Amino acid sequence: MLNIENLSVSYKSNRNNVHALGPITMKIESGDIIAILGPSGCGKSTFLHVLSGIIKDYAGQAVLNDARLNPKIHNIGFIPQNFGLLPWRSVEKNCLLSLKIKGKPYTEDVKKRVDYIINKLNIAELMDRYPRELSGGQKQRAAIARAFIMNPDLLLMDEPFSALDALTREEAQELFISLWNQYKPTTVFVTHSIEEAIYMGKKIVIMSNTPGTIAEIIENPLFNTENLRQNEEFLKLSSHIRNMIKEGWKHEIKEEN
Template sequence: MSNEDFVVISDISFQFGEQLILNHVELSLKKGKSYALIGKSGAGKSTLLNLIAGFIQPSQGRVTIGGGPIKKSKGNTAFLFQDLGLFPWQTVMEAIMMPLLLKKEKNREKAKEQILVLLKEMELESLKDKYPHELSGGQRQRVAIARALISKPELLLMDEPTSSLDSMTKEHIQQLILAQQQKLRTTLLFVSHDIEEAVFLGEVILILNKNGTIQEMKNPYFAQKDAKEQLGFYEACIEIRKSMNMELPMK
């Protein structure tokens, strides 16, 4: 696996009206790693995610993915929205197939085989003909994740992927996300308000401060399935919470 910088955020600022949301942010993401982006409300986490996705343009600075502009990488980037964005008229199978149709996948049999494998891995086999209104919250979440992963994106961006789920369902979804990230070696960047989720899913924890600085913390508990059974896991959560509450000097 290459260790080169895959996503590079250079001197990014973003202003909405008179409000400065991001101020001279610098960040590099390595290919194939998983990053958790956390911080206090209003720090600009979702804004930064949307800038990387190319949904909005920075007031200053630039973002490159794979050494080139965002528009050249859009076919290899997937975004999981908070509201999931499932269409009520699509079955589970149709929803997951949609990205392949948009990419004009010519080999339909190969595409169907790929979908069936992912359905099994995401525990959706028995639900493939169901519509969103027939699914639970956790099931809809798994469908949205499968749809994001079916085209095997190089970069997966997720905005609070489990925020609406109960704790048991949330942990199950986290395990599935981790398994897919490890299998595909997708570069993952996700926003979370849940510190435990960040420590479980993030190989690197990124703490975005309101002054535009980003603290990077390596996570020794990443990819450990029994991490939440270890005292050190919760000690790491406490340290991160303390770091979030520290006021760093302005740039």
């Protein structure tokens, strides 16, 4: 369980103070997959940077399984928008990096898991290449492989599929969900796509304008439904969320003026 209480972030410089996020209070159950939707600049990446340990200066609390969130204690996987592959390492070395950092022995069981993930994501042929020799979709799959191989307590993804064309994107989402169903890491991901939030989010969190707070949490009744994209309910829910977002953000802009 990830327990977030009154979490807020201000960016401080000698010129000014920007209140970028919060306060946010929410509980994320183990094995949840949370989609975060919100307007540009509302603090979504900031939120992930706190959860990944990149931002340490924040107010409030984030507690994962009874310990304050800490990348030294917890195994946290983060896929940033540019995939975060190290350009000077081959795909294989990128994928195995977390095991190396954590000093995990490469046992038969670990090797089986690694082989399974790599084959599932269809990147076995690419292991000797370097990130610059991959297409966007291939980089994406390598980044997903790396994240699952580390077997994270918490998996974070910042607009993970936004750089992909529509079909590659749907394929990546499907691969992700089928792997997720197998290992069920607790996952928080940010997206600008309502369809992606419905396809991949067990819960959908809608954030308000800057500084972002939680406007709404929707339990997604369509999560893990087969052939979801052809389902009429899928279109209904996405138009409902679209209207809610439009109304919410209009409302706030009026209140601000």
